[in-house]
Amino acid sequence: MDFDSFGRAIKLDHPLEFKQYVEVVGSCNGLLCLCETEDQPIVLWNPSTRKHQKLPVALIQVPRELRVAQLTSDFCVFFTVYGFGFDSVSDDYKLVRIVQFCGFNDDLFYSEVKVYSLKSNSWRRIQCFPYYLRYERVNAAVVGGVLHWVVSRKPKSEMANLIAAFDLGVEEYRLVPLSDYLDREFHKTLNNYFRINVRVLGGCLCVICHYAVEDRDDIWVMKDYGVKESWAKLLSVELQNVLRPFDSVRPLVYSKSGGEVLLAHDNFRLLWFDLKRKTVKHDWIHGVRITFEAEICLGSLVPLPGDGGCDGKKQQAQKKKDRKGRHEVEGTGVDSLIWVPSSQGMFQVWSFFVCLFGFHGVSFPWKTVWLSKAPLRVAFFVWTAAWSKILTLDNLRKRRHIIVNRCCLCKLNGESVDHLLLHCPVAHDCWSLIFDLCGIHWVIPRTSQELLDVWRGQWVGAQARVFWRVTFFCVWWSIWKERNRRSFDGKESSVGVLKFFIICILFCWGWGRDFSSIEDIVDFLGSLRS
Structure with a gap:
């Protein structure tokens, strides 16, 4: 090939x-x-x-x-x-x-x-x-x-x-003889961490010899299997010629001309080693992940029990049992189960979800998120939070991270998206600040997406409506920043400082500029009730 x-x-x-x-x-x-x-x-x-x-x-x-x-x-x-x-x-x-x-x-x-x-x-x-x-x-x-x-x-x-x-x-065990040179090298460098590994190259057994002190790798090939004298050194690589240590190199195949050897290096890089020039050339397969496991497999038609070949007694008994379990009716063929809610007659999780909740589509308030005055990264964060995909502790535990689920803001309940952004006592104080400034009384919805569905602003004044549309962006973003500051930096701000931070962000995003004095903040707070 x-x-x-x-x-x-x-x-x-x-x-x-x-x-x-x-x-x-x-x-x-x-x-x-x-x-x-x-x-x-x-x-x-x-x-x-x-x-x-x-x-x-x-x-x-x-x-x-x-x-x-x-x-x-x-x-x-x-x-x-x-x-x-x-x-x-x-x-x-x-x-x-x-x-x-x-x-x-x-x-x-x-x-x-x-x-x-x-x-x-x-x-x-x-x-x-x-x-x-x-x-x-x-x-x-x-x-x-x-x-x-x-x-x-x-x-x-x-x-x-x-x-x-x-x-x-x-089905017997035995030892494969190594060349006398490898035996002498092993005993000579015993205290210098000489080790070997065994691989296959071109249908021949090969040994990778790693010299830790000399920073070198040798690859030997047994050309005639079982014959001790047939061992021959194929190549020797100085490790400083490559980017990383070469002790996990694996020879794969020869090139078509036989003058190069393809090596897999640390399961993330392919190298061509020129046997004549003693040089290394990097290669890559497009579409392969950063890390991979290389294995040579030549296509064949070797049968498996799944396609009728090599059936064992257990497979034959199971097939006979399956035939007995079928109940045939003349004129209609073999009975089979059909899932009616699916057009294909096969069970689908989505169709079962529709049967349970009567949900026939995804209604997401995308205009509320993407047509706001908030920065794009904040809009993306709000969109991710609305789908409960931000990395709160409960989501990390779902990804099999072993971690204690405890809200770092209130230190009372477990941390979830809805708790952190809506129902945490600290979040409740922030939302109460917004409602008091706008002069309204409101009950926080159960979930984050329900909050976006009802966040219209028809009950506030015309001037305050501009700020109202970015209010939940400010609250969510401020709470998330405070949560990360406490989790990763070990720094904790008071609720008063967090509230002032929310007001400053709301001023900058609503008017599109920074405030120059405290009078700007006072005027801004007064405009929220107008």
């Missing part, structure tokens, strides 16, 4: 699109393994056919000796890594999950390993992983049906130059 130039990115609708965080576990023969979190759900997805297979839940089975250790607090944390590949022996796609526990004891760790088979659509437990995984949430590098991770003998050991392999065909 030609990777020398990139087009514009195309968004694909994957089966976990509406999940908060999706991770690409692995890619094999056109299939992608996607995972939402460390647990569930996990799906296999073919982007070419748009078919996917949801994997059954695999519970973590903790042995008795480990449960006893947990009671004594010997084990404290665990993490999960995956490996996805093709088993050519059994003609099956397999997903390996390793759950590794480690504790306060340096020599204490335990690994639970389960293997998922696409043919049987089931998980089964195999022998424990005998090594300690050096990197959390770093999934396996797959070469020829063999999974690879960087490991050590013990959790706290500095001997982190081992590569463990798991053969999907025979």
Whole structure:
């Protein structure tokens, strides 16, 4: 394929699109393994056919000796890594999950390993992983049906130059030999934080060697898999030649000519490394977000149970059960549920909302907001507040921020948009000031949008009506500024100072100029009753 130039990115609708965080576990023969979190759900997805297979839940089975250790607090944390590949022996796609526990004891760790088979659509437990995984949430590098991770003998050991392999065909563990040069370099720079990572490039296993003290990264490639003498250095990068540290670089593919290597740098930049000139060139894919996760996936027509292939016994039983559950009537076809309020016959949240509240349209007083004399940024703030979208504490909690919901003005109730701008005792004093100045008695509505609906000004004088239209802009903006001042600067103004600030803003926005003396304020206050 030609990777020398990139087009514009195309968004694909994957089966976990509406999940908060999706991770690409692995890619094999056109299939992608996607995972939402460390647990569930996990799906296999073919982007070419748009078919996917949801994997059954695999519970973590903790042995008795480990449960006893947990009671004594010997084990404290665990993490999960995956490996996805093709088993050519059994003609099956397999997903390996390793759950590794480690504790306060340096020599204490335990690994639970389960293997998922696409043919049987089931998980089964195999022998424990005998090594300690050096990197959390770093999934396996797959070469020829063999999974690879960087490991050590013990959790706290500095001997982190081992590569463990798991053969999907025979389901056995082994170590991949490194070149003698890498072994000598590791022992020579043991105290200088030399570490390695394992990746795949051009179908070959490659190792990224990071020299922290020398500020350099080397990439070695095993040209003939399993042969120790076939290790060869591909490139060496001095870190001062790039913008940021290079320890999270990942080689992806060769260029069409084979003279350049495409590197993913820190999941936010693509780099072309010229193997002959030893230079780095930046590249970009239009339409891609600032941060991304790069994975090579070549299109294929590999079938999944969703399109009739690789059906397991459970899928067949479920289909038979579905056929029995249908009640057919001659001449009318198969019965189905139809949602009458929707023109398409399918349930829609919007149509259900209309049935509940009888609401057939959005009526928003946009002229009151956008045709006022208030500054544009204040109008935008009022428009956002009317839709209850400003970042009050209750809205931050809805976004899963762990924070105590307490109004910083009254220190009595929780902070919401309607409370802060309308019903807070401090806000009530500000509104009372406006009503007293205009000589009216009024009850504050329940919500912010209801306030805009009734804010017409027909009960005030003609001259005061000009100021009345920007009054709620001044009150809301002043309250919001005071709230932010107390929250972020730790400075608190009295209610009297806040009221004077509202009057000054009302004068400037209503007359379009600043006041020059206190007499201007007095004349202004007198005009509000005329």
